[in-house]
Amino acid sequence: MRLRTVLATATAGLAAATCLTAAGPATAVSTGTTNSRTSNACSSAVSIDRFSDALDKTTYDGTFVGNFSALALDRDGSLAALEDRSSLFDLNAKTLQPKRVVHLADENGADLDSEGLVVDLPHARTDSRGGTPTATLLITSETEPSIRRYSRDGRILDRLPVPSSLLVAPAGRASSNLTFEGLTLLPGGRTLLASMEGPIAGDTSGAVRFQTWTRTKGDHFRLAAQYAYKPDASFLGVPEVQALPDGRLLVLERGFTSGVGNTVRLYLADPRHATDTSGIDHLTGRPGVRLIKKTLLADIADCPSLGATAKQPQPNPLLDNIEGMVITGREKGAYKVLLVSDDNQNAVQTTRFYYLRVRTTPAFRSSEARG
Template identity: 80%
Template sequence: MRLRHVIATVTAGLAAATTLTAAGPAAARPAHLVPLVPHARAGHACSSTVSIDRFSDALDKTTYDGTFVGNLSALAVDRDGSLAALSDRSQLFDLDARTLRPKSAVHLADENGADLDSEGLVLDLPHPRLRSRGGTPTGTLLVTSEVEPSIRRYSRDGKILDRLPVPPSLLVAPAGRATSNQTFEGLTLLPGGRTLLASMEDPIAGDSADLVRFQTWTRTKGDHFRLAAQYGYRIDAGLGVPEVQATPDGRLLVLERGFTAGVGNTVRLYLADPRHATDTSGIENLTGQGGVRLIKKTLLADLAACPSLGATAKQPQPNPLLDNIEGMTITGRDRTGRLQVLLVSDDNQNPVQTTRFYYLRVRA
């Protein structure tokens, strides 16, 4: 990810008012056993629509069965409630939803056995009545790589089953107009499971510098996917899209993120509605003009405004709670109907970055 301009402010009173830590140093305790300490929700507002319950650094700089647990770029909820966490180093971890402790790891690779720059994840689960017996995980994995870009379907044990078509313009130059490492970062299935949507992180050559494309596919017989509509989405200045997740009503939660050395990260959460947007698949250059209806978006929260909850940062940040947030999933609803949203940061296996999980409640 290229460096981006940060526009973020922090209210000092919020940081000073917090006294509890969700996951502090684990003296003489394995990092994966550090408890998740709940907080009272009063005063935990990030905005009028988003609050943060807690965070956890339980997996920061840990290993599982000799494999580094980090570089996490995507999250998904499995049928049994456990979490799937995708590393951009070709590893898929199965995590206990309560403790975050890894239970298994599957290595993913391309058709030649090479590692992926794996960024987006969907667990394509069958109807509950079709679950296999004996507790064997069912369904398949849809995984993006941002260097081609590509979307591959895998079995649960990591075998390639299929590869989805990609529009020529979204391929990395010189084959297309995209830039390597700035392509398919986000991936989600819309309600009903018939439509798959991938978000480009950054614009392609020829489009306006503030417009990215969201590509969709429609499910066909045999659980294959064919290319479908494409939409334009306007990003904030200096930011890109690392993740997107469909809400139960067909709208989207969209993360926008940026980074500036010496300043830190900007992370904003938007609610976006693609249902009345123009299909831009036949438009060569997106300029934001010419009657094109872009995806409508509404700011839910700038996460720099969240209370820090006692978090610490290993490098400058506008709020010590922030890091390189890259993964997101909706884990359910609370009793008031708010979405329970889980975020994770990608530490890039860097000593000054942190693998951190964030537990949000979102009124959409």
Template identity: 80%
Template sequence: MRLRTVLATLTAGLAAATSLTAAGPASANPPPGHACSRSVLLDRFSDVLDKTTYDGTFVGNFSALAVDRDGSIAALEDRSSLFRLDPKTLRPKSAVHLADEKGADLDSEGLVVDVPRARPRSGGGTSTGTLLITSETEPSIRRYSPDGRILDRLPVPPALLVAPAGRATANQTFEGLTLLPGGRTLLASMEEPISGDAKDLVRFQTWTRTKGDHFRLGAQYAYRIDAGLGVPEVQATPDGRLLVLERGFTAGVGNTVRLYLADLRHATDTSGIENLTGQPGVRPIEKTLLTDVAACPSLGATAKQPQPNPLLDNIEGMTITGRDRTGRLKVLLVSDDNQNAAQTTRFYYLRVRV
């Protein structure tokens, strides 16, 4: 998506040179120099897909990641394409075009691989689970078959619709999407506050699964963002907490990307509160900083525009791919290059202790 710009928009005129690092296996015990913080290690990064194409389709603009049922990586573009990537090499295996009910492209941002519709097939070319996908333009959440057919559309609270239908701002709506453990609760994160709410409070909306794999509206929660940042992605951990990305951009300075651990358990249901203004008695989701990605080692990364750390870019997608031998979560991030010569499609391999 087109993220919040704190200063004037940066003029992109830099060369489209691509830096590469090997995407080979990471060490089971990365050296201390790979630490971003006490909780997070950076194993490696890979620019292998930067400015490439697959079957005539540009590979980039990535907004979300998910692990498919066969172990492959589903990678969603915000320009209405879904790729399936080899989990070891990241090379695309297939691409599916997505559209709304009228055949128009989506501003596709959030992704969940849901109920399997067929047994996994090794070397196959399509997703093996149904797909829940957000679009920022309305906003909306639709459920698709692996080949891109619309199966269902979820209800959205009126206040979260883009103005004038609601109180949200275009391109600042459903950016993150995740299914909580057990598969009964779906959660979407708004990127920015809606009109009438405090400038530092965004809404996280949930849905509860019903018969036939439909979803009805559930509780809603407030999440407090850092100044100048928004929420591009959220992922449920195996114990039901959330990994939350916060991100911003300042022209001439670069990106700020922070990873938080968040806990819904004591948060207030805000679905019946018209305006969130930090009023007493309303408890936002508790959050704990895991790392500022600028504190990670650069590992030889290069940037095509000014950055606090050359490793940084417009990080927008995240998924949990498993655990390592020590119990840390293996977390994969990806940046959205906006098909811009001054930005990079970059994958980041993290180990996170929660």
């Protein structure tokens, strides 16, 4: 998303609790030793190994490399990196160097405000020779919003239904640039989840909607349950969400304060006991509605800067407009998580990749809104 400047004060605190009941230029590298990882701690649950600005303000095959809004791990181990200006890159997972770029468009040939990405490998689909299942791409656009299925060469294969309330006004109750940002498949590949970045009109609780779909025969998706998630503050939205093997979610919250910089926090969230809000028109503090429970894993501002520099004021020079996230593996009890910032093709922002290690069983207390 091309993040809008939010005129908030530097002392903006948490949003009021609701009555809902919560149920390359530069690369910094650590030495990789235990002591080094400890010194690179952002919190007791998260550490940062390194960052890379190698792709900042570069081009590939005539296309600007940046504006990244989503990452996904491809079947061959490479990285799929989605730009919010309708381009999809294949990146070498080790060097980050682009290997291929594909232009995306809607049914009328218009560019997308492409934000969320899933590489889908359903068991039911085979290639034309009856061999290995063919991976396709599920991609959101914030414009309508929409989710389309694309072939690897950018052809539209399918389009998913979207609840009318989540459409951008006047068709629905969503605000432009605050719709589907995050996209992930839950364990087993049967359920798709998309996160709205901001609340829809009438949801005065400040909660955002997480919409799900269930896979049907023929690898289509039908609308399923919907859940409510409460960001920390009124100026924070949800740019990305990634599913863990146990059904919990990693959720990014992000905001921007003019003259101060970005706020980026990583949460562990559990939707498994949350209320299905698909039949609830307005989230306005109704008793008995259970929000998705969330636990703060780390505020990225608390990470060591590792020598990073910022082109505009930031609470930590490591920070930028972080928008994409993917789980790339697991090692020694921690998930390896890669983040990327969206530089908006702006001279004072940076395309930066962040290599984190995330432990999801910290002895933290869940953040729950109670009324």
